[in-house]
Amino acid sequence: MAGGLVALLDDIAALVKLAAASVDDVGAAAGRASVKATGVVVDDTAVTPRYVQGLAPERELPIIKRIALGSLRNKIIVILPVILVLSQFVPWLLTPLLMIGGAYLCYEGAERIWEAVSGHHEEKAPAAADANQEETVVSGAVRTDFILSAEIMVIALDEVSHEPFWTRAVVLVIVAVAITLLVYGVVGLIVKMDDLGLRLAAGRSGALQRVGRLLVKGMPVLLQVLSTVGIVAMLWVGGHILVAGFDEIGWPAPYAVVHHLEEAGHGVPGVGGILGWLLGTIGSAVFGLVVGALVVGLLHLLPRRRTAHEASRS
Numbered sequence: 001m002a003g004g005l006v007a008l009l010d011d012i013a014a015l016v017k018l019a020a021a022s023v024d025d026v027g028a029a030a031g032r033a034s035v036k037a038t039g040v041v042v043d044d045t046a047v048t049p050r051y052v053q054g055l056a057p058e059r060e061l062p063i064i065k066r067i068a069l070g071s072l073r074n075k076i077i078v079i080l081p082v083i084l085v086l087s088q089f090v091p092w093l094l095t096p097l098l099m100i101g102g103a104y105l106c107y108e109g110a111e112r113i114w115e116a117v118s119g120h121h122e123e124k125a126p127a128a129a130d131a132n133q134e135e136t137v138v139s140g141a142v143r144t145d146f147i148l149s150a151e152i153m154v155i156a157l158d159e160v161s162h163e164p165f166w167t168r169a170v171v172l173v174i175v176a177v178a179i180t181l182l183v184y185g186v187v188g189l190i191v192k193m194d195d196l197g198l199r200l201a202a203g204r205s206g207a208l209q210r211v212g213r214l215l216v217k218g219m220p221v222l223l224q225v226l227s228t229v230g231i232v233a234m235l236w237v238g239g240h241i242l243v244a245g246f247d248e249i250g251w252p253a254p255y256a257v258v259h260h261l262e263e264a265g266h267g268v269p270g271v272g273g274i275l276g277w278l279l280g281t282i283g284s285a286v287f288g289l290v291v292g293a294l295v296v297g298l299l300h301l302l303p304r305r306r307t308a309h310e311a312s313r314s
Helices: 002-036 038-052 057-089 091-118 131-159 165-201 206-249 253-266 272-313
Strands: none
Touching (some): 057 091, 057 131, 091 206, 091 272, 131 165, 165 206, 206 253, 253 272
16 A cells, blocks of 8 residues: 555656656747747837827826737737647748748838938827727737737747647747737836836936936937837848748758858857857848848839839820
8 A cells, every 4th residue: 555655656756747847848948939039029019109109198008908918819819820720730831931921020120221211201100089099099009919929929939840739839828928918018118117207307306306307318219229129130030030941941042151150250269159149140130131121122113113104004
């Protein structure tokens, strides 16, 4: 009887160790997958605050909450089942899908640079003054988020595509929830920074007043820094996806160039690790910028051709 109890306890201990190892594996995979989606996450964080510009302060957080819930629905209810089915039955399709997402990231980064250089900027989201306008703002933000969420989920899936089906599903749910909380939590902090600053600036303490004024002045700077980092991250991540994808489908030249840069950097004593990563990142970003510029040029050229064609017919 005692021997049977000891054996049972040994079996339970083994199962606990196995479960713990599985949890560790899932957590590590979720961490890797989240890191790979960094470029899109930064861009999402930089883009979202513009949707609540012009709102009454008491409506900012409720609308951000609604956008966050819509983003979570996008990821878990719509995108997750589709990409899991694709990864299970047509896994060869994931690389082209990932490359399409990478090309879109490159386009977004190059388009932002073009807007900064040319002075042409996209129209800001309308300020929500009533319930109908708020609904329009939320639905527009959720539609924009759908594209970014799809990119995040496909990039994350690529990192765990070799895992069993249910492990992939759990990892992607963790990534969806964690990234949504991270993005919209940071967005909430950003949009409330100026309100906090105004309250501190109106206080009696001179030190707190200075902090408050610094927060108010710092918010536009922070948004600009986030936007710039987002552009660089989009070009880097998008370029890296395309470089790796082209190598996988049979065009190894871009990957060979980037890999050569990394190897050259790794050969420098003392700073080889950092320099190799930096050179590889720059190489991927440059490739992403070239691809993005080609897409931007093509999209800007097509309307002109269409206009010229219509003018010739009239």
